[in-house]
Amino acid sequence: MKLNSNPNFATSISFYERFVEDIVAGDKSITIRDSADINFPLNKAIDAVIFQTDDVFARLYISSITPLSFDEINAYHAQQENMTIVELKQVIREIYPDQNQFYLIEFTLVEPH
Template identity: 45%
Template structure:
């Protein structure tokens, strides 16, 4: 079986498959993805494949420049988004937005 290119926490799988989550915000270690990339997607907890996505856009963002639009694309409130980002990437402020669609 081919390895996954990107992983998401299992709690986000349903939203991704339903098209409710259309971006992911990552740190510099995952800043290499570019528009047009087709990625095998797995669950972070067990690396089990669950879908293939296509990167439709990329941009940079800081905690202070996150907007309600980013939160909507993540299917959460802006407060929830900032909290999740701070929990996953404590002490960091520069992030990379990866826009995607399920194929």
């Protein structure tokens, strides 16, 4: 599958509310997603919304989307997620209990709302 080959890119990316503060503070600069949630335009800013409410809380610039296996998740990823490696792997297992192949989405905060 070629990443970003769909011309109908998502116009927003959703996050659980517990991550909003870290994103707005600039402490969280990546997200790890499964293949169903990677259709974002590269090198463009999109809205970041709260998953539970769809409220926009920021604009994020999506800089890269790369494949990543569960076993490849390391301290660097945890630091970028503003968590420990144990916390990060636990959160990923809570959200994706049976998956091992993911995608690393790197982003920069453009502006909080």
